[in-house]
Amino acid sequence: MRPLSLKGHDRALTRVRFNREGDLLFSAAKNKAPCVWFTENGERIGTYEGHNGVVWDLDVSWDTKSMATASGDNSVRLWDTETGKCLNAVNMPTPARSVSMSCSGNLVAYTTMKMTKNLSTLCVVDIRDPEQMLLENNMPMFRAQLDHGAVASLFSHLDDKVVIGNEAGVLLQYDVRNPDMPINANEKTHKYAINDLQLSPCGAFIIAACRDKTASLLDVNSLDQLKQYRSERPVNSACVSPIRDHICLGGGEDAMQVTQTAVSAGHFEAKLYHLVFEEEFARFKGHFGPINTMAFHPSGTTLATGGEDGYVRVQEFDDDYLEFKYDF
């Protein structure tokens, strides 16, 4: 395959995401402006100017009308995807670390980091309510205080359940109507920070990527661990194929240690595992730094990866992968 290499950011990528149809690719990095691209030819359509710090996460609504971003400049912003205009900005006392849009596109969940006496929080705001979208002193419809910083958040079911993964490797599921107690928790599966949570395209599983060199497949309702995928290096991102029983893991040697290791020893490849057998069956190279984020195209034939090296690579799989089948 000949991947498209997109250089729209001069710093490490933090998130790549396709919209629902897969014609647009959104990318966020540690520089200030997220980008939007045409998936087909890699043409950059625009950049979203307004943040004043690292953009940790972004999510796009189902209809690709609006996009939410979480930034290290202590704000969550809502954008008009077509024009690049910032619709709302919500300031917070501490940096926002992750963001997720609900199924309807009306609710936005975000987590904030722990800093001095400000605890880490998980908040949900309704973007239709102007009161909740004020710049200062906003009153979100849901606010839960967390013991550990939450690195990843995800609307796991329609508009009513949010799953977060924190720095201690604990997964918690909250009901949006009850901020006091999580309805589900999984403390056993992971021991270190959870870097990424993604919903499988069928909506039945969550895949969690963890710094403990594993990724796990979890039941969306109970958070029970169903499968575990072992890698040689910390896993930064994992996603499930929309068309086959495959998952893809991306990661690599920690960004801090990258300069001390050879490219070959860093394991910067993306790895394909069988969903059920938990076995790695293929891998491909590309980035010269760890992969920070990856996303499957809704068609299942294309995979976008974003690396610590500042590049987004859009791989369109060849027949050797598409025709690969396990005999069983």
Next chain:
Amino acid sequence: MATADLLSSAPEAIESWAEAVEQETRSESIKDGVKTVTDMVEEDGKVYKVVTQFKIVTKKVPRSVAERRGWLKFGVCQNDPPGPQVSTTYVAEEVEMQFVRNRAGEQILDVQEEKQQAKTTSREHCRHCKANDHWSTNCPYKEMYQVEEEVDLNAAPEKPAGPGAPGRYMAPGMRGGERPDQRRSDENTCRVTNLPQEVDEQELRELFTRMGRVQRVFIARDKQTNLPKGFAYITYDLRLDAEKAIEKLNGYKYEHMVMHVELAKPSNN
């Protein structure tokens, strides 16, 4: 529109200003589903003609996707012309997918980590019985071999009974008697080639002992894998036996191979 191939960029001299003005314009032509765009690009004082060919692909897409195709550029790309920009987008080098497992789920590719581990830890190898599954200290035949070594040690002190006071250093050449390695090599040795990989030292010794007393059998082995390389040296006590062995065993069928036996060439050192 999906693929953009840069076909040629040949420099072309421009004769007059009038011509240059004419050529600055961008020309496009569509023929058989291929759109050809000819651009004049000025760089380093020279004018280059850049011909870009696009394949026009018609696709059916959802209405929303078609509408998004018409989005205007914004942000830092506001002033960019349509199409992918060279500064942000390029087609990277070909990447091969490496399959770690085959269809049956068997591992076909060594994962790098395992290879490195194999390199760092030295391989188990027994000095006594030359096996690779244990160290010499754990050798089940250790006692047997140790007896032999002790015999050698007992025999050793008797050897330097040449001239000169005992306990004084003597150059090897002055010690009298033949040096063991000299006696071993050269004229009494035959070189056996074309041996099968699974050659057994004991079998080989038995075979060559039929021609006379064999002093030493040496099977060359690969340093890394410890597998026989396919040749061996047989040293006899007498040159006559070596010659006999060459006569009788050259062309001998050993397992599935035809052995080749010749006199060993004297080594250089």
